[in-house]
Amino acid sequence: MNDITEAMDSVKLGLSLFSDAIGLANSVKNTLPESKEKDSIEKSLFEADKAAKLAEAQIANALGYTLCQCTFPPQIMLSKGYKDTNYRHKEEFVCPKCEKSSIPPPDKPINVPPAKGYF
Numbered sequence: 001m002n003d004i005t006e007a008m009d010s011v012k013l014g015l016s017l018f019s020d021a022i023g024l025a026n027s028v029k030n031t032l033p034e035s036k037e038k039d040s041i042e043k044s045l046f047e048a049d050k051a052a053k054l055a056e057a058q059i060a061n062a063l064g065y066t067l068c069q070c071t072f073p074p075q076i077m078l079s080k081g082y083k084d085t086n087y088r089h090k091e092e093f094v095c096p097k098c099e100k101s102s103i104p105p106p107d108k109p110i111n112v113p114p115a116k117g118y119f
């Protein structure tokens, strides 16, 4: 393991703890009575959560993970093992949110005969 990977792991751990703290703050916030302060706490927690997810995605990207752009901040696509494609096995990455695969469906055939009634 090299220095950069170790540093990334530390940052990742820090971010994970930060996300946990946001989660705890969110549950405490829910017990507060409705007020202007509660609204601004809610807004700040939302922004902090978004920033943490964005930082997490940037770290994942730096570590070579594929990102899915179905949301912002982007989702981190995770490996589902190898998939048998036409000519070889390919590692497949799947988005945990929209379940999009990194392996696109086969291309539509070209030179298909025109639909009936075309001529």
Ligand SMILES: [Zn+2]
Pocket (backbone or CB within 6 Å): 068, 069, 070, 071, 075, 095, 096, 097, 098, 099, 100
């Ligand atoms: Zn997605």
